[in-house]
Amino acid sequence: MSLHVLSQNVSVQQVFVLNEGYFDYTNNQIGEPVTLGVYDPNSQTYQVLDTISGARFASDMLIDDNYLYVAADNKLYKYNKNTYTLIASQQINGIRNLAIWNDKIIVTRGDYDNVTYAPILYNSYLQVFNKNDLSFHLEFDTINGPKWSTQNLVVKDNNLYVAINNAYEWGNYKGIIGVVDLTSFSYTSEIDLGVDGVNPDNMMIKGDYVYTVNNKDWSGSSISKVDLLSNTHVTTNLALVSTGCGTSCLRDDKINYQLSGDVSVYEWDVNSTPSTGSALPLNNNFYELAFDNVNNLLYASTTDYFSYGNVSIYDANNVLIHSFNTGVSPGTIVFDNATSSSPVSCAISAPTNLSATNIIQNRATINWDNMNSSTPHLPVAHYVNAGNYYYNPSVLNINVGDTVYWINDGGYHNVNFDFSMVNNQPYNNPVSFITNPTTSSNMASYVFTVPGTYNYDCSVGAHAINGMVGTVVVNQLPAPTQVCLVDQYRIKFRPVGSSTWTQKTMGQPVGSCLWACNKV
Incomplete structure (x- = not known):
């Protein structure tokens, strides 16, 4: 007998790469443009999708539903992730990182003047836009919101956690996580990470904890583990060298990170929170690390920041399995995961009057009912x-x-x-x-x-x-085929010390092949 069930399969359909290009700040000229590319894991091919003209750099990218959102220089872009068509753009000076909540896209801000190198002061360092057309929704001013430039941000349920680092004012770095209640868009509290948690760059979330990789005052690096239930934190100093541009990612229960200028990658266990990281057998100076949690693969980019870019793919044992060339400075890598359904057969033998008495000492008898039913069409x-x-x-x-x-x-x-x-x-x-x-x-x-x-x-x-x-x-659907023979079963049982047998029917009516297979 064959039972058909519906299996949910998650796969990585495509991998988007945001290349930051090269901008010559001395001559105020674009040497290599910002580009958006896509890698096909099945054919192992890479192609350029768009060149973002006029952008000095790019800072973030994320996928939501059928759309891809890109932050590049002073603009936010929205693409169709399937057709790669540019749908909308919005001027947002100082745009840095992105997060999605319901129909809103939340943007952090910060920048410096590339002539004077002084920070550019904004009336707001945290803004909210409508996801559909990228129109402005609201902003948090510096009285009722972050007072300094912001960087990374994550959403947990209906709360937003935003890293406030004041990264563009030399010597006056901050180490604060701002908390926003998204249901009311109110700035509710701040979590001070202390002197060792200054200058948080990358930010990750797992369960009820947020983790920040901190550059301190560029003289060292640390990781802060923040308990979102109690708003308390523990910071671990890692080294006397910063992590540069925050080269790090969460890889299962480990944070993989690299120190500035180093060729070693380290892992730090988020559960045991050791005093230092353990070196992995990865020997290259990487720019971006991204984890494909579907296939358990690590994507790591390399660049000289002005002439080339490359992404290497490592398996769970940190063995290089493939690499591909990209644009200059591949700084953000995101995975387009798709869920598909497919029928899976489970073959069983379930004769009528299947006796279980020998297994449970003559205490019960199970009878499978031979009820013919057909595989239903599963709506798509x-x-x-x-x-x-x-x-x-x-x-x-x-x-x-x-x-x-x-x-x-x-x-x-x-x-x-x-x-x-x-x-x-x-x-x-x-x-x-x-x-x-x-x-x-x-x-x-x-x-x-x-x-x-x-x-x-x-x-x-x-x-x-x-x-x-x-x-x-x-x-019109074709006539169904008879593939499922079991939908219900009856069990006879008697309590200990009793001679009276009771019969009970378990299951659902004829037609539920999925239920029957789950019960086998």
Whole structure:
């Protein structure tokens, strides 16, 4: 007998690399531009997706849903991670690092004048923007928010933790973690990391703890472990050398880090918090470290900061398995993880009147019921991106019971399955419907339960005439096959000292192959 279950598979689809380029501050010229690239782990190929013209450097990148957000110099960029299309940009002077909470993107700020080398003073070092179109939402001023420049930040539940280091004012570095209640956008408290926790650069979170890698006053380095439940912290001094640009990452329960100018990588156990790190067999001067927790791989970049960039990939034993060339100064690496579902068979033998009496000393009898049931069709979610003036894909093939989600890349759009805006004739679809126009990224969704060909367009203005039309082909499912024979079982039992047997039926009605396989 064969039972079919649904298996959830997580895989790394692509790896984005943000190359910071090279800016000659002496001549105030861009030597090598900032570039955005992508690496395909399956084909082991790398390609440049975009050159960000005019940017002196880049500082952060993250993925959320179907979008990629990039902080480069004084701008925030939003890309479609699948089509690589630039959707929106926003001028944000001093932008540094990014975090996402619900429909908001949170930005830290700080910079210095590359002529006077004095810090640039802002009215706010922490700002919030709308994720959909990157429009401004609110900011925390220096009275009700961080008083100095901010850097890294992490979100835990509905709280934001932001590193305040005042990194651009030489000799006046800070070591503070600011806490923001995101439900009310109120700046609630600050955690002082003390003299040994000054100048936090990188910031990581695991469970109820935040970890910061600190450069102190550039004369040493340390790691602070902050308990988010008690707002207490312990700081461990690592060395009399800083970690430079914060070359570090969380790799399972270890923080991998490198000291400035060193060719050794060290690991520090977040649970045992040793007094110093242990050296790993990795001998190179790295710029960025990033951990692929799906495949247990370490990505480490190298560069001379003006002519080349390279990323090496190491396995769990720190053995080099592959490397690829990138742009100059690959400073941020992020992984695009995808979850897919696939049927998996589990073959069992479950005859009727299966006796367990010999196993549990004649105390019970288990009877499997031979109930024929078929593998049900598991609904699939499909995504269509929409913008000016397109649906991508424009033609989509699905099955009855599947759901289509339309994602708005930007603009004011809808889906109209009722009346063609091109020829002013009814579409005569198997089912007619129209949604309200919106600027929301979650534009529309619909569960197709009737087979047939559905044509549609955007009914806003002249969008349809300009090419914003699409088709959904809904296929009837084939007749199901008989693959699942067990859905319920009955168990007979009697209490100790009793001669009375009781029978109980366990499980769900016929048709639940997934439940049956889980019970085997």
